Amino acid sequence: MVIAVDASFMAKEGLNDYEEFRKELLIQMISKFPQHQFYLISDRPFSILFTQSNVHSVVLKPGATNPLLWKFWLDIKLPALLKKLKADVFIGLNGQLSTRSKIPQYLVVDEESFNRPEALSKSHAFFYKRYIPKFLRKANALLVLSEATKTKLLREFHLSDETINVLYPAVNDVHIRVEWQEKEAIKEQYTEDKEYFLHQSFNTSAEQLVKLLKAFSFFKKRQQSGMKLVLAGTFSDEKKADELLSTFKYRNDIVRVNKEEERLIAAAYAVIQINEGFETLFLKAMKSAVPVLLSQKSLMKEYAGDAALYFDGSSIAEIAEMMMFIYKDEAIRGQLIQKGKELSAAYSWDNTIEVFWQKISKAMEVE
Numbered sequence: 001m002v003i004a005v006d007a008s009f010m011a012k013e014g015l016n017d018y019e020e021f022r023k024e025l026l027i028q029m030i031s032k033f034p035q036h037q038f039y040l041i042s043d044r045p046f047s048i049l050f051t052q053s054n055v056h057s058v059v060l061k062p063g064a065t066n067p068l069l070w071k072f073w074l075d076i077k078l079p080a081l082l083k084k085l086k087a088d089v090f091i092g093l094n095g096q097l098s099t100r101s102k103i104p105q106y107l108v109v110d111e112e113s114f115n116r117p118e119a120l121s122k123s124h125a126f127f128y129k130r131y132i133p134k135f136l137r138k139a140n141a142l143l144v145l146s147e148a149t150k151t152k153l154l155r156e157f158h159l160s161d162e163t164i165n166v167l168y169p170a171v172n173d174v175h176i177r178v179e180w181q182e183k184e185a186i187k188e189q190y191t192e193d194k195e196y197f198l199h200q201s202f203n204t205s206a207e208q209l210v211k212l213l214k215a216f217s218f219f220k221k222r223q224q225s226g227m228k229l230v231l232a233g234t235f236s237d238e239k240k241a242d243e244l245l246s247t248f249k250y251r252n253d254i255v256r257v258n259k260e261e262e263r264l265i266a267a268a269y270a271v272i273q274i275n276e277g278f279e280t281l282f283l284k285a286m287k288s289a290v291p292v293l294l295s296q297k298s299l300m301k302e303y304a305g306d307a308a309l310y311f312d313g314s315s316i317a318e319i320a321e322m323m324m325f326i327y328k329d330e331a332i333r334g335q336l337i338q339k340g341k342e343l344s345a346a347y348s349w350d351n352t353i354e355v356f357w358q359k360i361s362k363a364m365e366v367e
Contacts (some may be wrong), residue, residue, distance in 0.1 A: 004087040006094040007040040007057075008064065010048055014234065016202035017279045018112055021145075021169065022093050023048070028349045029356065030055055039085055043073060058085075067127035075100045089360065092135070099134050106360060107139035108167075111149060111278045111299065133157060141359055143167050145278050146299045165359045169303060170352040171280050177289040178266045186267035190255055191228040197323065198268040198290075200281045201233035206240040208274045208313070213248055215319035220250050223324060230255045230264060265290060270326050270333070273298065274313050282308060283347055286340030291333050293322050303347070307339035 005026060009019050030038050030052055039056045043064045050057065060081055064073040079101040082090055087103055095110025113128050136142065136157055142164045144150050150164045178186070187193050199212060216229050231254060235241035245251055257264065265271065266288040271281060276297045282304050285292050294304060295313035309332075311322040326333050 001036045001088045002039065002086055003036055003089050003091065004039045004041055004082055004085060005091045006042075006096065007046065008042045008044070008094045010040075010046040011042050011044040016112075017200070017281065018145075018202075018277065021278070021280055022108065024170075024172070024349070025167075025352070025356065026093060028353050032353055033357070039087065041078070041081065067123050070096065070127060071131075074098045091360075092139070095135075096131075097135050097138060099131075099138050104140045105138060106141045106143060107135055108143045109145075109149060109153070111145050114149065114152075139163070141165060143356065143359065145169065147302050148299055165355070167356055168347055168352055169278075169280050169283055169300070170347050170349045171283045171287065172349070177287075178263070182263075183267040186263050190230065190257070190264065194226045194228045194253075195269040196228035196230045196255070198230045198232065198264060198271050198285075199273065200271070200279070201231060201235055202275065202277075202279070203234060203236040204275055205236050206244065209235060209241055209244055211313070211316050211319060212272075212274050213244065213254075214316045215323060216253075217248070217250055218316065218320035219323040219327070220253065222320075223327060225327065226253075227269070227327070228253050228255055230257065230268070232257045232261070232264060234258075262288075270323075272319075272323070273300075274319070276313065283344050286344035289337050289341060291326060291336035292340065293326065305343065307336060307343040309336065 007026065010023055012019065015023060030050065034052065034054050037054050037056065039058055040050070041058045041060050043060055043062070045059055058081065060073065060077055062069060062073070064070045074096055075098055078098045082101050082103055090097060090101060090103055090105045092105060092107040095108065095113060097105045097107050114132065136153070136159060142153065142159070144153065144164060145167055147166055150166055153159055153164055154161060184193070187195070219227070245254055248254065265284050268285070268290050270291045270293060271285040272293040273279060273281060274295055276295050276299065278299050282292045282294060282300050286307060292304060292308040294301060294308050294310055296310045297313060301310065309322050309326060312318045
């Protein structure tokens with residue numbers, strides 16, 4: 001079978017957590033089904049190297065840098081290429097598909113754009129508002145990454161329940177626990193031997209950062225603790241973030257790193273996520289025996305269940321309260337670690353890929 005995939009998102013520099021998940025989904029699928037040919041289509045070259053003989057990278061110009069070019073790329077250039085490749089199926093891994101192609105198409109709904117259009121530019125938000133309904137009607141099957149998104153699709157677009165399938169999150173098994181000695185070495189390297197909360201940011205807003213910093217400040221005042229706060233990743237406005245951090249009273253207790261490091265997760269006292277989108281950090285933390293604090297509105301709440309603590313992301317006092325709660329109660333912390341270990345064992349790439357492929361195979365009527 002010839003499988004064409006929209007891999008345009010991989011041409012970006014610095015993929016966020018949701019994009020990393022989609023990239024790994026593609027890598028796992030290619031590895032698991034070497035008998036099929038995969039054509040990875042992008043409007044620009046990407047640096048990720050695939051060495052498998054069943055993988056072919058195709059750059060389809062022009063670069064789709066704005067909504068008008070997106071439409072031209074999707075409905076004029078892409079159908080012609082799919083016909084030339086004799087593709088059996090097209091997977092819209094970038095959250096879009098062609099409304100003019102006649103081959104079966106499977107849409108992976110862009111969770112971020114679909115659930116938070118307010119974060120998009122005006123032109124991009126207009127495009128999604130206009131074309132998302134067309135994409136949804138055109139798709140032979142829809143793949144979403146949360147039950148919440150499925151419920152929203154059923155409610156707002158009156159789609160058939162049978163066409164919407166939920167893919168569960170997964171992470172690689174490199175996220176493992178480290179021994180006490182190694183944790184101490186990590187803390188010595190990054191936080192002057194101090195315990196720390198870890199927050200991973202993929203375009204966290206300045207408003208969210210302010211709430212997190214004020215909550216941490218409240219925690220520091222009340223607990224008189226040497227605890228540090230490690231901020232990994234990038235912010236939506238780096239300049240504003242730098243300004244906020246430069247004037248923060250406890251700025252000497254803030255540690256910034258450019259990207260997530262597995263070792264930092266494994267040695268954290270707890271992970272705290274104020275973001276509410278699709279993120280797999282909670283699973284990485286649980287596999288590393290680290291407790292997790294999440295926003296009540298997080299899309300990951302349905303997966304983390306009672307293996308995490310939750311706070312109102314709009315309440316500085318409640319964020320601080322959860323920080324203090326887990327800091328003061330080692331018994332609760334231990335319970336969360338054990339629950340997280342048990343829960344995370346159920347999420348694996350083998351299970352996710354099996355579900356993904358079953359849905360495609362069923363719709364394509366192939367084994």
